[in-house]
Amino acid sequence: MTRLASHASSKLPKTDQHRGLTVDIHSAQDQFKLNVSAQFDARRITAIYGPTGSGKSTLLNMIAGFSKPNRPSQITFNSNQWLKKSGKAVAVHKRKIAYVTQSSTLLPHLTVKDNFLYAIKRAHTKKERGAKNKRPFAPQNTLESIGEQFNVSQLYSLFPEELSGGEQQRVAIGRALLSNPELILFDEPVSALDEESRESTLTALEKLHKLAQVPCLYVTHNIDELMRLADDVIPIANGHASQCMAVADALSNSAFSLSANHSTGVILEGRVAFIDNAHGLISAAVGTQPNIYCSAGSSNISQNQPIRLRIYAKDVSIALSKASDSSILNIIPATITKIACDEKNKTLITMQCFEQTLLAAITRKSLQDLSLQEGQHVFAQIKGIAVLSAKE
Numbered sequence: 001m002t003r004l005a006s007h008a009s010s011k012l013p014k015t016d017q018h019r020g021l022t023v024d025i026h027s028a029q030d031q032f033k034l035n036v037s038a039q040f041d042a043r044r045i046t047a048i049y050g051p052t053g054s055g056k057s058t059l060l061n062m063i064a065g066f067s068k069p070n071r072p073s074q075i076t077f078n079s080n081q082w083l084k085k086s087g088k089a090v091a092v093h094k095r096k097i098a099y100v101t102q103s104s105t106l107l108p109h110l111t112v113k114d115n116f117l118y119a120i121k122r123a124h125t126k127k128e129r130g131a132k133n134k135r136p137f138a139p140q141n142t143l144e145s146i147g148e149q150f151n152v153s154q155l156y157s158l159f160p161e162e163l164s165g166g167e168q169q170r171v172a173i174g175r176a177l178l179s180n181p182e183l184i185l186f187d188e189p190v191s192a193l194d195e196e197s198r199e200s201t202l203t204a205l206e207k208l209h210k211l212a213q214v215p216c217l218y219v220t221h222n223i224d225e226l227m228r229l230a231d232d233v234i235p236i237a238n239g240h241a242s243q244c245m246a247v248a249d250a251l252s253n254s255a256f257s258l259s260a261n262h263s264t265g266v267i268l269e270g271r272v273a274f275i276d277n278a279h280g281l282i283s284a285a286v287g288t289q290p291n292i293y294c295s296a297g298s299s300n301i302s303q304n305q306p307i308r309l310r311i312y313a314k315d316v317s318i319a320l321s322k323a324s325d326s327s328i329l330n331i332i333p334a335t336i337t338k339i340a341c342d343e344k345n346k347t348l349i350t351m352q353c354f355e356q357t358l359l360a361a362i363t364r365k366s367l368q369d370l371s372l373q374e375g376q377h378v379f380a381q382i383k384g385i386a387v388l389s390a391k392e
Contacts, residue, residue: 019078020039020040020041020077020078020215021039021040021063021075021076021077021183021215021217022038022039022040022074022075022076022077023036023037023038023039023040023059023062023063023073023074023075023076024036024037024073024074024075025037025059025062025069025073025074025075026069026071026072026073027058027062027069027070027071027073028070028071029070032055032239033239033240034055034058034059034062034069034239035239035240035241036055036059036234036236036239036240036241038234038241038243038244039244040215040217040232040234040244041215041231041232041244044215044216044231044232045208045209045212045215045216045218045229045230045231045232046215046216046217046218046230046231046232046233046234046244047217047218047219047220047225047226047229047230047232047233047234047247048060048217048218048219048220048233048234048236048241049220049221049223049226049233049234049235049236050221050235050236050237050241051221051237052221054221054236054237054238054239055236055238055239055240055241056187056219056220056221056236057187057188057219058239059236059241060185060187060217060219062075062083063075063082063097063183063185063217064092064095064097064099064185065082065083065089065090065091065092065095065097066092068083068087068089069083072085072087073085077095077182077183078182082095095182095183096181096182096183097181097182097183097184097185098175098176098177098179098181098183098184098185099176099184099185099187100169100172100173100176100184100185100186100187100189101187101188101189102187102188102189102191102192103192104160104165104168104169104171104172105172106160106168106171106172106175107160108159108160108161109159110159111156111157111158111159112152112155112156112157112158112159112160112163112171113143113156113157115160115171115175116143116146116147116156116171116174116175116178117143118175119175119176119178119179120143120178120179122179123178123179123180141177141178141180141211143178146174146177146178146211147174149174149204149207149211150170150171150173150174150204150207151170151200151204152167152170152171152174155167155171164197165192165193165194165197166193166194166196166197166198166199166200166201167197167200169189169190169193169197169201169204170200170201170204172189173189173201173204173205173208174204177211177212181214182214183214183215183216183217184208184212184214184215184216184217185216185217185219186205186216186217186218186219187219188219188220188221189201189205190202190205190225191220191222202225202228202229205218205229206228206229206388208229218230223264226247227247227251227265227267227310227388228310228388230247231246231247232244232245232246232247233245233246233247233250235250247267248266248267248268248269248357251264251265251266251267251359252266252350252357252359264312264313264348264359264361265310265311265312265313265314265315265359266310266311266313266356266357266358266359267308267309267310267388268286268287268292268308268309268310268311268356269286269306269307269308269309270284270285270286270287270292270306270307270309271284271285271304271305271306271307272284272285272301272302272303272304272305272307273285273291273304274303275296275301275302275303276296277296280295280296281293281294281295281296281329282294282295282296282301282307282387284307284309286309286354286356287354287355287356292309292330292382292385293329293330293385294309294385294386294387295385295387296387301387307387308387308388309385309386309387309388310385310386310388311358311359311382311384311385311386312384313348313359313360313361314361315382315383315384315385316358316359316360316361316380316381316382316383317360317362317380317381317383318349318351318360318362318366318370318372318378318379318380318381319331319378319379319381320370320378320379321379322379323379323381326381328381328382328383330380330381330382330385331379331380331381331382332353332354332358332379332380332382333353333377333378333379333380334351334352334353334358334377334378334379334380335351335352335353335375335376335377335378336349336350336351336372336373336374336375336376336378337350337351337352337357337374337375338350338374339367339372339373339374341364341367345363345364346361347361347362347363347364347366347367348360348361349361349362349367349372351378351380353380358380358382360380
């Protein structure tokens with residue numbers, strides 16, 4: 001499993017060699033205080049995760065420059081100080097940011113194609129980035145490639161009001177990429193969509209791993225979106241956040257998972273070992289376990305391709321012996337490393353197997369009936385595995 005985590009720092013880097021975003025933000029209004037000191041890795045998708053009212057959007061707006069902290073703060077991006085402790089700040093339009101919100105904010109008087117052409121015309125160029133950044137310049141995505149990748153080419157002649165919510169958001173994401181930004185901010189872009197539109201937009205967002213060669217910050221209170229899209233996560237609660245960690249590390253932490261909802265689980269990263277076309281299955285090599293079976297679905301997956309898998313805790317059960325007459329394909333030896341319970345009788349079992357972490361959500365009655373203990377050898381029965389973005 002890939003474990004690349006960046007940790008919090010209350011001090012900004014002293015050299016100009018850091019690539020990515022570092023924030024040390026402190027602000028107070030009425031009874032609400034925002035205190036966030038963290039570092040975001042370049043070329044990764046970082047989720048800012050927390051409940052409504054925790055300060056997620058406020059943090060995003062301050063990074064963008066739409067609002068300003070009222071206490072000494074600093075924001076540094078690719079060695080450029082966007083905000084100094086003195087209060088001096090770089091203007092919003094000079095931060096070279098693309099911002100995608102709950103509403104698409106497409107220009108209503110322009111067609112989809114003209115919205116795209118407008119973004120290309122105003123795209124941040126290599127010259128504008130300047131030599132100061134000292135990083136390779138990513139070639140701009142083209143009108144044709146974005147239209148194809150986000151399945152909006154057939155919409156070029158339509159105006160925004162003629163599009164569904166999901167279509168508008170796909171166009172907005174494509175337009176953001178065409179502006180060739182250095183940083184992309186997403187503020188709960190699918191929260192206002194119906195289920196069908198949400199799914200189509202999330203599918204488009206999954207392509208960011210391949211298309212966006214810049215860091216992305218994604219605000220959400222939905223752990224399913226977190227698991228599906230993010231590489232890293234910064235949990236925020238009551239305006240406080242102090243650590244950026246890999247999603248896999250956060251999800252395998254029982255304290256984080258118990259505070260989440262029923263959709264908690266883990267992310268595993270591996271490689272396609274075998275494609276069983278006859279049965280519509282993929283055999284994925286993950287850690288030391290060569291045979292994790294999952295449905296191929298409609299995914300365009302090839303042999304030896306890196307793959308990202310999601311396993312919900314609710315889809316993992318525990319047995320004391322291995323069943324030989326079960327329909328479950330993935331029954332794997334595991335060792336219980338932690339047992340955590342909350343006040344609602346929710347029990348979360350953390351297990352190690354094939355050098356990976358799995359979570360199982362069971363009832364307290366099952367815990368007692370099986371007499372489960374930390375250090376015990378058991379069998380993890382995985383009832384469902386979802387293939388997320390297949391990275392290239």
